[in-house]
Amino acid sequence: MGAGGVDERDGRPWEHAVTRSEQERFWSFVVKGPDPDDCWFWTGAISDDGYGRFWVKRGTGQLAVRPQRYAYELATGEPLPSSTLLLHSCDIPICVHASADLEVSHVAPGTHRENMLDRAQRGRYRNRATLRLGDLPRQVRVQRSLDLRTVIVEHGWEPELISAALLGVELTHPRLF
Numbered sequence: 001m002g003a004g005g006v007d008e009r010d011g012r013p014w015e016h017a018v019t020r021s022e023q024e025r026f027w028s029f030v031v032k033g034p035d036p037d038d039c040w041f042w043t044g045a046i047s048d049d050g051y052g053r054f055w056v057k058r059g060t061g062q063l064a065v066r067p068q069r070y071a072y073e074l075a076t077g078e079p080l081p082s083s084t085l086l087l088h089s090c091d092i093p094i095c096v097h098a099s100a101d102l103e104v105s106h107v108a109p110g111t112h113r114e115n116m117l118d119r120a121q122r123g124r125y126r127n128r129a130t131l132r133l134g135d136l137p138r139q140v141r142v143q144r145s146l147d148l149r150t151v152i153v154e155h156g157w158e159p160e161l162i163s164a165a166l167l168g169v170e171l172t173h174p175r176l177f
């Protein structure tokens with residue numbers, strides 16, 4: 001894939017109609033936690049930056065879009081300018097829990113960074129440790145994202161396994177299984 005038309009930075013699904021089947025395909029890659037505050041994890045492709053990639057057909061080519069941006073644009077119904085940075089309040093790169101209500105959303109434009117840091121410090125999120133994946137070295141972050149995806153795909157929503165993956169605990173450790 002990737003023959004022509006690939007622009008990850010400017011991947012904006014709204015430049016063309018987003019079809020229902022494309023949205024269904026998108027959500028088929030997402031596993032949502034049971035509580036309203038839980039993360040929604042992307043289980044599709046993960047790139048070498050530790051973030052997800054969702055491939056969509058646009059024109060005669062394919063475009064790799066970032067799942068959290070795609071989810072945010074679906075939630076708000078508006079395109080995000082390519083210059084607008086989306087930040088995760090939960091600090092988990094493959095989370096796509098987006099909402100137009102920023103008190104609920106785990107991703108928001110960088111202009112809301114202060115609010116998001118406040119929320120994180122209030123400790124709203126119960127399903128994750130205090131580590132900051134975004135601050136980890138790139139290779140470590142990528143591995144955590146891949147491990148987390150493996151856990152979700154193979155075991156579904158299992159909080160202990162999710163925590164282990166986020167903390168970088170060796171997943172083949174016999175005590176975990």
Ligand SMILES: [Zn+2]
Nearest residue numbers: 039090095106
């Ligand atoms: Zn999240």
